[in-house]
Amino acid sequence: MFNMEPEVLERFTWYMREQSALTVMFHARVAEQMGLSATDEKCLDLAMRADGPLTAGRIADLSGLSTGAVTGVIDRLERAGYVRRVRDPHDRRKVLVEVTVGDVDKFGEPFEKARDSMVEVLGHFDEDELQVIERYLKLQTETFRKRVIDT
Amino acid sequence: MFNMEPEVLERFTWYMREQSALTVMFHARVAEQMGLSATDEKCLDLAMRADGPLTAGRIADLSGLSTGAVTGVIDRLERAGYVRRVRDPHDRRKVLVEVTVGDVDKFGEPFEKARDSMVEVLGHFDEDELQVIERYLKLQTETFRKRVIDT
DNA sequence: ACAAAATGTCTTAGCGGCTAAGATGTTCAA
DNA sequence: TTGAACATCTTAGCCGCTAAGACATTTTGT
Numbered sequence: 001m002f003n004m005e006p007e008v009l010e011r012f013t014w015y016m017r018e019q020s021a022l023t024v025m026f027h028a029r030v031a032e033q034m035g036l037s038a039t040d041e042k043c044l045d046l047a048m049r050a051d052g053p054l055t056a057g058r059i060a061d062l063s064g065l066s067t068g069a070v071t072g073v074i075d076r077l078e079r080a081g082y083v084r085r086v087r088d089p090h091d092r093r094k095v096l097v098e099v100t101v102g103d104v105d106k107f108g109e110p111f112e113k114a115r116d117s118m119v120e121v122l123g124h125f126d127e128d129e130l131q132v133i134e135r136y137l138k139l140q141t142e143t144f145r146k147r148v149i150d151t
Numbered sequence: 152m153f154n155m156e157p158e159v160l161e162r163f164t165w166y167m168r169e170q171s172a173l174t175v176m177f178h179a180r181v182a183e184q185m186g187l188s189a190t191d192e193k194c195l196d197l198a199m200r201a202d203g204p205l206t207a208g209r210i211a212d213l214s215g216l217s218t219g220a221v222t223g224v225i226d227r228l229e230r231a232g233y234v235r236r237v238r239d240p241h242d243r244r245k246v247l248v249e250v251t252v253g254d255v256d257k258f259g260e261p262f263e264k265a266r267d268s269m270v271e272v273l274g275h276f277d278e279d280e281l282q283v284i285e286r287y288l289k290l291q292t293e294t295f296r297k298r299v300i301d302t
Numbered sequence: 303a304c305a306a307a308a309t310g311t312c313t314t315a316g317c318g319g320c321t322a323a324g325a326t327g328t329t330c331a332a
Numbered sequence: 333t334t335g336a337a338c339a340t341c342t343t344a345g346c347c348g349c350t351a352a353g354a355c356a357t358t359t360t361g362t
Contacts (some may be wrong), residue, residue, distance in 0.1 A: 004273065008281070012269060015288040021196060022292065023174040025300050028215065039348080045172060057310055064179060066350050071312055073348095093310040093357045110299060117298040118163060121290050122155065125283070130159070132280045133287050137166040140272050141173065147268040148261060149176050190319080208339060217321050222341055224319095244328045244339040 026110060033108040035080060039065070043073045044082055044099070053086065053096040177261060184259040186231065190216070194224045195233055195250070204237065204247040 031041035046062050047054050054062075060070045074097055077083045082101055088094035101107075122130060182192035197213050198205050205213075211221045225248055228234045233252055239245035252258075273281060 004270075004281075008285075009270065009273075011285065012273065012288070013266065015285075015292055016265070016269060017200065018292045019288070019295075020174050020177070021200065022295055022300055023171050024178060024193060026171070026295075027175060029299070037348080042175060049168065049172065055310080056312090060311095067311060068313075068351080069349055091310085091358070095311065113299045114167070114295070115164065117294050118167060118291075119155075119160065120298070121287070121294050122160075122163065124290060125287065129283045129287075130155075132276070132283045134159075134162065134166075136272070136276065136280075136284050136287075137163070137170070139275060140269075141166055141169045143268050143272050144170075144173055144177075144265070147271070148180070148264045149173055188319080206339080207341095211340095218340065219322080219342075220320055242329070242339085246340065 026114065029110045030108065033110055034082075036076070036082075039063075039069075040073050040076055043070070044077055047083060047097050047099050053098045055088070056095045056097060059097060177265065180261045181259065184261055185233075187227070187233075190214075190220075191224050191227055194221070195228055198234060198248050198250050204249045206239070207246045207248060210248060 027041060028038060031038050034041060034044075036044065043059055043063050043065075046059060056070050056074060057067060059065075059073070060067045063070070063073075065073070074083065074085060074095075077097075078085060082099065084098045084100045086096045086098050088096050122133075125133060178192060179189060182189050185192060185195075187195065194210055194214050194216075197210060207221050207225060208218060210216075210224070211218045214221070214224075216224070225234065225236060225246075228248075229236060233250065235249045235251045237247045237249050239247050273284075276284060
């Protein structure tokens, strides 16, 4: 591998830090717009990004909340119409949390703005460059999850 | 501009969403490792990323917290040794929040892991590709801030 | 088949942080 | 100089979180 100067690394670090802070603010905006707390929005996001419906306990694990707290989260999400409790027919102790809203992108102004913003940015790159960027994003998310989150 | 297929857009949306969720988890890890709440860590991050010291009121604005809450945040950060209260000599009503820790990267394991992870990822690209990625990151953060956060 | 242990969720008590309103101290303007 | 504006702190009340245990269901061991 060629020699990467420290300044380059420093600039990249800055971008990551900046993007990181922007992301936290973005989540706060989305939550506010949906009439949810940051916690509730985070749990709803988990439920939406999962393959199938999650159990209450799995949401507790993924979110880091206690099971008691998750009960409250699901109560509020259910009351607001975002999810529905369904008892698992194969194990009636379990509660499956089913998301009852369709298209993710319908989730208010912040999401639309974020999408528009992304389209605008990507418009500044040609096809070859987009392939580089996609390779980067894919590798970045995978590596970050493996090395930082999944400890 | 050339024609961008919907699937490409969808894949990029997925990466952004994934990265977004990972970032939120990352902040939770960092906060936990520092013995701080998510709120306190967010405020400390604001103070660290600012040019000079911020006032308590400015932190309230930027964080979206009430001034009363910020008083508590600064109390806890000060007690934990991360910041120091300094009265502004030019306007003694104001309280400047001075960060009293040096290198940002000393901030615990998660930060180091994140940095290592970034280095590993960037190692998979040559110099030309890195320039594309940097251009993308710069444009992305700027555009996102302008279009989504600063409404 | 039955009892005991394990599992998954919900309930409750107690704690701590948040908001809103107002108190306190400082600066600005007439 | 005096009243208004400003910046922060204090306080009361509320709400969500954790920890512990209750309840219902499933699994295990005999």
